[in-house]
Amino acid sequence: MTSIAPAPSATPAVGGVQTVRRVITYLLLATTVIIAASGLSGLLERLFTAGRVEVSFDNYGLATSLASAIIAGPLAALLWWLTWRDAAMTRDRASVTWPVYLVIMSTVALLISTITLLSWIANAITAGWDPYGLAVGIVWGLVWLWHNWMLRHPRKGPTRLSGAAPAIASLIGLTYAAGGLVFAVGRIVDSAVDTFTGSVVVSDPVWQLVLQPLVWAAGGALLWWWHWFRVGVRTQSFGFTNVILVFIAGLASYAVLAMGFTLTLLVILELVTGLQQPIAVTLDPLGIALASAAIGALVLVYHARVIAERSAGVRAATRLASAGVSLAYAASGVGVTLNALLATSSNSIIEGNIRSLLLGGLSALLVGGVLWWMTWRPLEASTAERVATPGRRIFLVIIFGVSALVALITLLVIGFQLFSFLLDGGSGESFVERSRQALGLLTATVLVATYHFAIWKKDRASHVAEERVRRIDNVTLVTSNDSAELVDAVRVSTGARVTVLERADAAEGEPDVAAIVAALDGVEASHVLVVAGANGSVEVIRLRG
Template sequence: MTVAVVRRLIVFALLFALVSIAAVGVAGLLERVIGLGSVLVTDTAGLARALAFVLIGAPLAVLVWRWERRRLAEPLERSSLVWSVYLAAMTLTSLIFAVALAASAIAAGIEGEWRPSEAAGAVVWAGVWVWHRRMRRSPVTAPTRLPALGVELSALFGLVVAAVGAGSALAALISQALAPVAPVLLDSRPWYTAVLQPLVWAAVGAVVWWWHWTREQASGTPDALARVLLVIVVAGSAGAALFGIGTVLLTLLRLLFDDDPAAEILSPLGAAAGAALVGAIICDAHARMLSARGPRVRGAARLAVSGVALIGAASGFGVVVNALLAELDATLLADDTRTLLLGGLSALVVGTAAWWGTWRPGRAVTEEQSGDIARRVYLVVVFGASAVVALVTLLLIGFRLFEVLLAAGGASRMQGGLIERIRAPLGLLSATVLVFIYHFVVWRRDRAIAPPTSRAPGIERVVLVAARGSEPLAQRIRELGGVRVTLWEASDDRTPATEADADEIVRRLHALTATRALVVAGAGLAPRVVPLSEAAR
């Protein structure tokens, strides 16, 4: 088994490299065909490289693929995790290059510029993506393990591209609206070009997301990775929205209390407003999808958003302490400390408000909530990470202190130089200490009121022997029984079991006292459940 895994790693890594090399070479040759007449100087070295990549890389890629394709006729090969990872990695890589090159070529075309290299690369990498999509959908080569991995990652990539493009377009539009007050320097493009170019990226990303989300059915994928990615999207978009709102608040505070020119103060407003609006829309849309994923996923998303808000609030508190300490140093300019203080206050206000709304510290915690594994992991991660950060900043403060003391004339420089050296780490230390203390107290309180963790013996792991295509049955047993299921596909032509069989299997599993069991299932046959001893691994 180990030899087979190593062989797959080598073969698929080689195939990935050869396909990439061949794609670069074909793109180089196609560029010279479609760009004929627009090239002023012949690039002999580039042509030689493209020919070498095509004439050497492409045949080797074909040979390796033909050899591996024969092996994919074996069910064990198609169920390999390495094959699934390769297919997802190559699909995502080709999609990234195709989207980036196509969007860049179209955006350049808005300004009347023709870029044959980007157009050729987009066409070639799109062909690579189509080829690997056919592999994923073919009944001969489709992976049986993590079959939707590439689709889920591709949908996430399209969403990120669409969000960044839409946010950039909004930023350009708002900056243009503020041009009479805050003119945009060093940008000779017409204002509509600055808006249309990011809109191209937004449109391409939206198409990619829509295709994978609806046509490829990434929205209905039941695996755990889909739930994890959904939580990541909610937390990431919430973080972008909070950052944008905090920057908008900082801009308003600086307009009221800062003496800097209005053009300088308003310069980040467009990007901040775009990030806030797009992030809020994406967060709200995906938060609505959480209702169909169960209470555990909703709770995990809420904790993730709470963690993001906590980072913002703690950072703001640390910056406020930093700014207040800077007031003790007469060598610093007042405007610098004022801007720093306003930035810290903005982050503290926005982060605290979001954290309070998601964590809800004033709400009474029930026994069931205190025993929730996601809440426990969240608390341990937060106060554990804050303890590590506090230790590092404490060491840095000690280093700065002894650096000043041991320097020439250290005693005379203590008052002026020490504050400037330690104010940033001291602000971070104060924030992390508060975070650690609060979450450690909450963790201790939860442990005190949580129900006992011991439970009656029961099934924890199941080995399911069933027909090919029985992954829905395995997933159904996982959902109903709350157990880990390992699927072994039989080599005969038996018919997959039904959901009614899953109900019967779970009922019989709950009647066992063993922690592991072997289940043999098939349509038309009574499922056989065999308890295993503790020595069975």
Template sequence: MIAERPSAVTAAQPTVRRLIVYTILFALVMIAAIGLSGLVGRLLDTGVVLVEGDVAGLAQSLAFTLIAGPLAAVLWWFVWRRLSGGADRSSVLWGVYITAVYTVSLITFTQALLGAVTASIGGDAAPRDVGTGLVWWGVWIWHRWMLLHPVKGPRQLRHAPGVVGFVWGLAIGVAGSITGLGLVFREAIDTVAGSAGSVVAVGNPWWEAVLQSLVWAVGGWVVWWWHWNHDRARALGSDFATVAVIAAGIAGGSILTLGGLGVSLFVVLRLTFDRSDPLREILDPLSSALATATVGAVVWAYHRTVVDSLAATPRLAASLVTSGVGLVATASGVGVIVNALLAALTPALVGADARTLLLAGISSAVVGGPLWWIVWKPASIAGPAEAASPARRVYLIAVFGLSAVVAVVTLLVVGYRVFEFALDGALAASLLDRVRAPLGLLFATVLVAAYHFVVWRRELVAVTTAGLVQARRIGRIILVSGANAAAEAQILHAISGAPVTIWSRASDDEQPSPDAAHLADALGLLAGKRVLVVVGPGSRVEAIGLAD
């Protein structure tokens, strides 16, 4: 008897079923939680009669709770029963559902509860926020229990909620810290400048706003610590976690630091060379800038130490991201400087305004230039091995391409302004005044695009001459492994340069992951379009070349 191979349509049916079921379950959980939040908020609000005043709102809360709630419970029960088998638990859609609800509930309950605490500091009760926070906290606990369930927890994306959680906590903690520290700096600056008491509205002590910001900062850092240390998000080693660390910690921290330092330097230069505005107006952005630079530097430095403990590829990616941030700041400053120099030639603009614009450009260039120079090292030529790095080559192409696109768009804007001026003689502004801003941007982007194109061509020639550009021996690796598949895929990609597709085992019990030497020995001299690598059980590693 010959068994027929299931068709593609038949094989896709379980995936379609899971997509529909999990989407409906997500919607029902969201609706039921919204309704229950409204009811709990009304119960806690002792100053409001439940029925009078907002009949429509109460009816909506009752409908959401009493209809969507039981439906969600019944559907969840059927879903939970099916998770005993391996197929549904191994589906990526189960992991997507858990991650989505976990993220929404975490964001909602933290915002609501922290908002209620800050409102109480100001003397205002927020029972609706308390009700919302309690309900969504319960939803979060429920889905966290499912996430960590040893038998029915998701096998795919099971670490994604932890990564999302530490990024969200980092964002709240940084925002609260900057706000609170900025208020302290402003009070100090206003005291020194002889205008104390101008931080908040009349009647509110300045420390009240600081205390409210402190609540957000502490709440955010607690959420960050819980996911980063308690849930060990820092030790995951997955690509998603690495990208989150580089994007939030390195890129975000460096942007905050450079932005704060640039504005601070701008204020200092204005105090020295441009007193055209009142003193308070000049000093106004200094407090927030100092706070932003301080908090950003701490975040940047900490995540720099985290990245230094990772493999070579994430370290290179972090350096390239830092170089890109410095490059953007430098190019922006150069463009503004050109704009200011052209503004000085325009009779319609007074010299003071042009001087202020010039100081802004100098501040940006002075802050970003040294960072780009130190990280990118333009004075030294990269060796063939470094130049052959895919990350470096992608960076060069991306910077050149984006700069070229911006330059083309800016050139079109310049052309539009020129033709508009030529066709409409009634325009009061001079031609130079109308094109000076896009001309400054055009000059900076052309400079950036030209430099990176030259570097890319030079390194391409060096790599080709050294014989480092070779076709890969392996076209693609198919990795069959368990819980450590992501880390093993990174090692295999670093060894072979080939993309890796992960196939998870039905049983993904925690096992010691083989080191790079064992994986390299298993690959040996295998060559072909596809190679199957099977890791486990135990320390067993086997590589099999597949037929084309």
């Protein structure tokens, strides 16, 4: 009797082959899109300069552009059609590879288009017509619009990481705006300083030097405003958006603010302790210093108000990040100051280089120390409320890890300098002079590690719970609303891994996001099944295992 093998299932395999297929497909799609965009940019550039007799193009470049556009373009269209079909999107929409591809490509396209277009506008102020920048900006702008449309598509857009691309775009716009304002304000201050000191600087007119960064500031502000307010990044509570907020308010703006204060204090100390160089040279960093402090403070104050509306975890992460930046400045100040003091063993402290080094170290130490005292509040560091701060022990472990890495590197440098000194003692340079930079850095690292180790020991001895214990490990949602907002809201409220099973037939009057989150309040289980029913009903079922 002959047995008949069962027919293979039509359901696609989960993971394995399907994952490999997605990765290869999206890599090929990204490659062909990039090549096609490059070819179209070259052809568009030639179109813009078709009537200009002074410009000639080589046949090699034209052949490259034609091959890239004519061959890669249709291949990209074919791959996109195979990916965009309903059958393919049904399987790929909930996978992580689809949103990762869209986020990466939309970000790359946005960066290329905005950088080239803003550079084209800024350079047009002094250099005139540049067809290349305009062509590249237009083509990659269309690529960005295309991928942004796919991200926001109601039926085929990804159900995961939907807020990542707008959050990154808002960060890019803010970076352009803040950077442009820093350079514009800095050049205005430099012009005023040059007028005050009577310095004669041969350069482009001041209005051109100021207008060029203002182009970047205006373009970046428009990009940030559109995504922050119109797209709604400001009101998003997605995990990725919170990470962006912590980076802006806790790291980037704080670092720019600290740099501005440090450079300003350095200029003041140079003036107070007596000039050893022309006043124009001493005041040279003042423009960028004041601009960095002002713009950094402006960005910090605005985003601090946004952070205040977020969860306790986001607020704590921002404070810890600010404390880390301040600590880095203070520690570098200790290392540079000790470096300058060690240099006095063979040189006079009043020498120009050593004196500037010492003042720079003291400036970083004072600014970083004050900001660290304000953010870390060491007198209250071991209170029960502070010990229970979310992420605090992770912060301490990161400090230990960074300190260990820096200490290892500096010890290797010191060891190298020691053996080099012993083997080459006739150079006339002392061991301290050879290794004073590493010795200063090692001392600062030891001080930082010692203090935070003591804090860590007190935390362990206090027996205070560090963070809220995760109540649920896994949540399976049965609903027709598979939006990223719902998934992220459940993930944030429970800390669980969330899986969505989409209903074949939508129930009338399904509950909204707030109702589903409220139904999970107080539930504790390793795995929970949540069924969104009709007329706003929510059924929560605890599962075994």
